[in-house]
Amino acid sequence: MSEIKVNPAILSGFMELLPEDQVRFDRLKEIIEGEFRTYGFWPLDTPAIERCEVLFSKGGGETAKQVYRIDPEAHSVEQALRFDLTVPLARYVALHSSELAFPFRRYQIAKVYRGERSQKGRYREFYQCDIDIIGRDRLSVDNDAEIASVIYRVFKRIGITGVTFCINNRRLLNGFFRYLQIEDTESVLRAIDKRDKIGDEGVAKILAELGLSEDVSEEIFGFLSPRGSNDRTFAVLRGLADQIRCCGAEGPESESLRVYEEGVDELERVYRRMQLFGVPEENIRIDLSITRGLDYYTGTVFETFLNGYESVGSVCSGGRYDDLASNFTKEHLPGIGLSIGLTRLFYQLDAAGLLPEDEEYLKAVVLPMSADDTDAAVAAVNALRDAGIRSQIYLEGGKVKKKFGYADRVKAAFAVMIGESERESGTASVKNLRTGEQESVALRDLAEFILAR
Amino acid sequence: MSEIKVNPAILSGFMELLPEDQVRFDRLKEIIEGEFRTYGFWPLDTPAIERCEVLFSKGGGETAKQVYRIDPEAHSVEQALRFDLTVPLARYVALHSSELAFPFRRYQIAKVYRGERSQKGRYREFYQCDIDIIGRDRLSVDNDAEIASVIYRVFKRIGITGVTFCINNRRLLNGFFRYLQIEDTESVLRAIDKRDKIGDEGVAKILAELGLSEDVSEEIFGFLSPRGSNDRTFAVLRGLADQIRCCGAEGPESESLRVYEEGVDELERVYRRMQLFGVPEENIRIDLSITRGLDYYTGTVFETFLNGYESVGSVCSGGRYDDLASNFTKEHLPGIGLSIGLTRLFYQLDAAGLLPEDEEYLKAVVLPMSADDTDAAVAAVNALRDAGIRSQIYLEGGKVKKKFGYADRVKAAFAVMIGESERESGTASVKNLRTGEQESVALRDLAEFILAR
Numbered sequence: 001m002s003e004i005k006v007n008p009a010i011l012s013g014f015m016e017l018l019p020e021d022q023v024r025f026d027r028l029k030e031i032i033e034g035e036f037r038t039y040g041f042w043p044l045d046t047p048a049i050e051r052c053e054v055l056f057s058k059g060g061g062e063t064a065k066q067v068y069r070i071d072p073e074a075h076s077v078e079q080a081l082r083f084d085l086t087v088p089l090a091r092y093v094a095l096h097s098s099e100l101a102f103p104f105r106r107y108q109i110a111k112v113y114r115g116e117r118s119q120k121g122r123y124r125e126f127y128q129c130d131i132d133i134i135g136r137d138r139l140s141v142d143n144d145a146e147i148a149s150v151i152y153r154v155f156k157r158i159g160i161t162g163v164t165f166c167i168n169n170r171r172l173l174n175g176f177f178r179y180l181q182i183e184d185t186e187s188v189l190r191a192i193d194k195r196d197k198i199g200d201e202g203v204a205k206i207l208a209e210l211g212l213s214e215d216v217s218e219e220i221f222g223f224l225s226p227r228g229s230n231d232r233t234f235a236v237l238r239g240l241a242d243q244i245r246c247c248g249a250e251g252p253e254s255e256s257l258r259v260y261e262e263g264v265d266e267l268e269r270v271y272r273r274m275q276l277f278g279v280p281e282e283n284i285r286i287d288l289s290i291t292r293g294l295d296y297y298t299g300t301v302f303e304t305f306l307n308g309y310e311s312v313g314s315v316c317s318g319g320r321y322d323d324l325a326s327n328f329t330k331e332h333l334p335g336i337g338l339s340i341g342l343t344r345l346f347y348q349l350d351a352a353g354l355l356p357e358d359e360e361y362l363k364a365v366v367l368p369m370s371a372d373d374t375d376a377a378v379a380a381v382n383a384l385r386d387a388g389i390r391s392q393i394y395l396e397g398g399k400v401k402k403k404f405g406y407a408d409r410v411k412a413a414f415a416v417m418i419g420e421s422e423r424e425s426g427t428a429s430v431k432n433l434r435t436g437e438q439e440s441v442a443l444r445d446l447a448e449f450i451l452a453r
Numbered sequence: 454m455s456e457i458k459v460n461p462a463i464l465s466g467f468m469e470l471l472p473e474d475q476v477r478f479d480r481l482k483e484i485i486e487g488e489f490r491t492y493g494f495w496p497l498d499t500p501a502i503e504r505c506e507v508l509f510s511k512g513g514g515e516t517a518k519q520v521y522r523i524d525p526e527a528h529s530v531e532q533a534l535r536f537d538l539t540v541p542l543a544r545y546v547a548l549h550s551s552e553l554a555f556p557f558r559r560y561q562i563a564k565v566y567r568g569e570r571s572q573k574g575r576y577r578e579f580y581q582c583d584i585d586i587i588g589r590d591r592l593s594v595d596n597d598a599e600i601a602s603v604i605y606r607v608f609k610r611i612g613i614t615g616v617t618f619c620i621n622n623r624r625l626l627n628g629f630f631r632y633l634q635i636e637d638t639e640s641v642l643r644a645i646d647k648r649d650k651i652g653d654e655g656v657a658k659i660l661a662e663l664g665l666s667e668d669v670s671e672e673i674f675g676f677l678s679p680r681g682s683n684d685r686t687f688a689v690l691r692g693l694a695d696q697i698r699c700c701g702a703e704g705p706e707s708e709s710l711r712v713y714e715e716g717v718d719e720l721e722r723v724y725r726r727m728q729l730f731g732v733p734e735e736n737i738r739i740d741l742s743i744t745r746g747l748d749y750y751t752g753t754v755f756e757t758f759l760n761g762y763e764s765v766g767s768v769c770s771g772g773r774y775d776d777l778a779s780n781f782t783k784e785h786l787p788g789i790g791l792s793i794g795l796t797r798l799f800y801q802l803d804a805a806g807l808l809p810e811d812e813e814y815l816k817a818v819v820l821p822m823s824a825d826d827t828d829a830a831v832a833a834v835n836a837l838r839d840a841g842i843r844s845q846i847y848l849e850g851g852k853v854k855k856k857f858g859y860a861d862r863v864k865a866a867f868a869v870m871i872g873e874s875e876r877e878s879g880t881a882s883v884k885n886l887r888t889g890e891q892e893s894v895a896l897r898d899l900a901e902f903i904l905a906r
Contacts, residue, residue, distance in 0.1 A: 005781055006506055006510040006780050007506070008543075008544040008545075008547040008548040008778075008781040008782070010499075010500055010503070010504075010544075010548075011500065011502060011503070011504060011532060014500040014502065015500070016545065017498070018549060018552055019495040019496070019497070019553070019557075019559065022496045022497060023495065023496060025498075026496050037843055038838050038841060038842070039838065039843075039844075039845070040818075040843055040844055040845030042472040043475050043476060044469075044475060045469065045478075046463075046469050047463055047464065047467040047468070047578055048564060048578065049464060049578065050463070051463075053459055054461065057459040068524075068527075069524040069527060070521050070522070070524065071521075071523065071524050071525060072524060074522060074568065079464060092469065094461040095461040095462065095463075100472070101862035103848075104472075111501060115527065115528070125500055125502065135849070138849070139849070140848040140850070142827065143848055146848065153838075273831075276827075276828060276832075278835055325461075327458065328458055328459055328460075328461040329458060330458070374595065374729075378726075378730060379729075382730065385606075388491060389491070390491055390492075390493055391491075391493055392492070392493030392558065393599070394556075395593040395595040395596055395599065396556065397593070406554060409554035410493075
C-alpha cells in the first residue's frame with residue numbers, strides 16, 4: 001500500500017448526503033414515487049448512456065455543449081450520458097410502441113447529467129422525477145388536468161398545500177401572436193419565458209431586435225399582464241375574441257382567431273378539470289406570461305410555485321407536446337408530461353424548513369451487555385426483524401456506556417438491553433431514548449411492545 | 454423536422470424492460486431493499502461519476518481497461534463512471550468518517566458500468582445491491598455471520614429457501630499455504646478461484662507455473678476436497694492443526710499454525726452464529742475451495758448458490774476485509790460486505806421461473822361510458838386514490854369495447870364502469886377482469902369493495 005493517500009473528494013457540482021439526510025431525501029423521493037404509482041403510472045428505467053445520435057436527434061445546440069460524452073477513443077459508437085428523461089422516453093416509446101398500451105403512462109425517477117458551470121443550486125448530476133401520458137394519434141386534453149393534479153397531491157402528502165399552479169396555453173398565445181401578424185412566434189415565446197430573469201425591459205429589447213414595433217410590443221405586454229381573478233382573465237380572453245370577430249376577421253385573421261379560441265377553450269377546460277381532479281380553485285392561476293422555453297410544447301404549459309417561496313422559481317413544470325417521437329418514428333404520438341427537479345427541490349424544501357417531519361430510521365438497537373448475552377440478544381433482534389421492525393444488534397464488545405452511545409448516535413427509538421438478569425427472567429430492559437423511560441418487557445412481547453409505540 | 458428517422462436502438466450490453474417486466478424487476482429490488490432496511494442498514498447514494506484518481510487508487514489493471522471514461526477533452530479533471538460500489542464506499546467513509554457512527558452500516562443499490570465484451574449474461578450497465586458494515590479499528594466477526602443471514606432472508610422473501618452458502622476463511626488458507634512454505638499465497642488463491650472455469654487441471658497447470666512441486670500441488674487439492682458434513686470438515690481441520698503441533702512446529706511453522714488456527718476458529722464461529730441468525734445448518738456448506746478472486750479479502754469469504762441452479766454461478770458473494778480505505782485515510786477501517794448482481798439475478802430467476810408471483814400492478818381502471826359521465830368517473834377515481842388504491846381513469850372517447858380492451862391490456866384487476874344508469878343511482882358497475890364477475894357497487898363503498906378483494 002502506498003503511503004501517499006488519495007484525496008477522497010468528489011467532483012464539483014456533484015452531491016452526496018450523510019446517512020440521516022439521505023433518509024430524508026429518500027423519504028421525499030418515496031412520497032413522489034408513491035403518488036405517481038397511485039395514479040397508475042408505470043415504472044420505467046432506461047440506460048443512463050445513450051447513443052449521441054439519439055440524444056441529439058432534435059439537433060445539438062446548447063444541450064450538446066453540456067453533455068457528458070463518453071471517451072470517444074474507447075468506443076466505436078458515439079455515446080453520452082442522458083441530459084433529461086424526455087429524449088429516452090421518446091426513443092423508448094418509438095422502439096416499443098407495438099408492445100405498449102396507449103395511452104401509455106410512465107414515470108421515471110433517475111439521475112441526469114449536465115456539465116453546467118458549477119454554481120449554487122445548479123447540479124451536474126441530479127434527479128428528475130418525470131411523468132408522461134402518451135397517446136397514439138390523439139390524447140384527450142383532460143389528461144393535462146389530471147397530470148397537474150398529481151403534483152398537488154404530492155405536495156399535500158409532503159405537508160405543503162400552499163402551492164400555486166400557473167397555467168397557460170401555447171395555442172392561445174400562438175393565435176394571438178399571429179393575429180398581431182408576428183411570424184416568428186417561437187422567438188417571441190422564448191423572449192417572454194426569460195421575463196423573470198431579464199425583466200420587462202430585457203424582453204422589450206429582444207422584441208425590438210426581432211423587428212416588432214413598439215405598438216405591438218405594448219400590445220403583447222398588455223395581453224400578458226395579470227387581470228385579477230381567473231374568471232376575469234377568461235372574460236377578457238373571450239372579450240378579445242369577440243372584438244376580433246366584430247372587426248370581421250378574414251383569411252389569415254380568421255385562422256389565427258380559430259387557433260386562439262381553441263387555445264382559450266383548452267385552457268378553460270384544463271382549469272375546470274383540474275378542480276374536478278381535486279386542485280382547489282385558489283391554487284390555480286391563469287398566467288398568460290407562462291410560456292416554457294422548450295420548443296416542443298404546443299398546448300397546455302404550466303409551472304408550479306410554492307407560496308411565499310416564489311423566488312426559488314418553479315418546482316415542477318410541464319406541458320403538452322403534439323408529437324413526442326417524430327425523430328424516431330412516423331407514428332403520431334401526442335403527450336403531456338411534467339418534471340420535478342428533485343435534487344434542487346430537496347435543498348429548497350430543506351432550507352425553507354418544509355421537509356416532512358423526521359421519524360427515526362432505526363426503531364431499536366439491541367445491546368447484549370456481555371458476550372454471554374449474545375445468543376439471547378440475537379434471538380431478540382431476530383424476533384424484531386421477523387415482525388418487520390427496523391432494528392440492529394450491537395455486536396462489538398466494550399463498556400455499557402459505549403454501547404448506549406452508539407444507540408444514541410444512530411438515533412434509535414429504543415435501546416433493548418439484555419444482560420444476565422434479563423436472560424434469567426426471559427425479559428429485556430427497553431429504554432425509550434426520547435423520553436428516557438425504561439421498562440422490563442418479556443422477550444415474547446418485545447416486538448408487540450415496540451410496534452405499539 | 455427531418456424526414457430521415459433516427460434508429461431508436463439502445464447500445465449493446467445495455468438493457469431496458471417492458472412495463473410489466475419493469476414492475477417485476479422493481480418488486481425484486483424492493484424485496485432486497487426492504488430486508489436491507491429491516492436489518493438497519495442505512496441508504497447511501499454516491500455520484501455515478503468519480504475522479505479517476507479515486508477509482509484507480511488501488512491501481513488500474515483489468516478494471517482500468519473496462520471503465521467508462523468521460524471524454525477527457527471536455528474536462529480538466531480525469532473522471533469515469535464507477536465500476537463497483539465498494540470504491541465509492543471507501544472514499545465516502547474516508548471523507549465523512551468524523552460524521553459517521555461506527556460500526557457504519559450502509560446499503561447501496563445502484564447501477565455500475567463495465568465496458569466488457571458483450572455476451573450473454575454480461576451487462577455493461579447493471580445494478581449492484583451492496584451491504585457493508587465498517588468498523589473503526591475493529592469489528593466483531595459476528596458481523597460476518599449476520600450479513601450472510603440477510604441474504605437468506607432476502608431469498609426466503611422471494612420464495613426461495615433452497616439456497617446454499619459456501620463459506621470459507623482466507624486466514625485459514627493463508628496459514629495452510631504458509632505451512633506448505635508457499636510464499637506467493639495470493640497467486641495460489643487466485644488460481645483456486647478459477648477452478649470452476651478452468652477445472653483442476655487448469656489450476657494444477659498454474660500452480661506448476663508458480664513453481665509448486667507436484668507433491669505440494671497434490672496436498673493443496675487434497676486439502677480443498679469436500680469432506681462430507683460440516684462437522685467432519687471441522688474435525689479434519691482441527692486434526693490437521695494437532696498433526697502440525699505434534700510434529701513440533703517451530704519458528705515460521707508456529708506462526709503459520711497460529712494464523713491457520715485463527716482462521717479455523719473464525720470460520721467455525723461464523724458457521725455457528727449464522728445458524729443463530731436464522732440460517733438453517735443444511736443451507737451452509739464449509740467449502741475450502743471458495744477463495745474469491747479479489748485481493749482485499751482477508752478473513753471470511755462466501756458465495757451463494759441456488760440449489761439445482763449451481764451452473765448459473767454465485768448469486769451473492771462477499772467477504773471480510775481488514776482495511777477498507779487505506780488508500781484514502783490513515784484510519785484503520787475493517788469491514789464485511791457483500792454484493793448481489795441484481796440485473797443478472799433478475800434474468801436468472803426469471804429464466805428459472807423463480808421470480809415472486811405476479812400481482813396486478815393496477816387495481817382499477819375507471820371507464821366513463823360517455824363524456825357526460827366524466828365528472829362522476831373522476832369523483833370515483835379520486836375516491837380510489839384517496840384510499841391509496843392504484844388506479845386510473847380512461848379519459849379518451851371511443852367505443853365501449855375499446856375502453857374494455859384498454860383495461861385488459863394494462864391487466865387491471867377491476868374495470869369500474871360509470872354510465873347514465875350508474876350515475877343516476879350513484880353506483881358503479883365493477884367487473885372483476887380475472888373472473889368476469891360483475892357487480893353493482895354504491896360509489897361511497899367503491900374503495901372499500903376493491904380493498905376487500
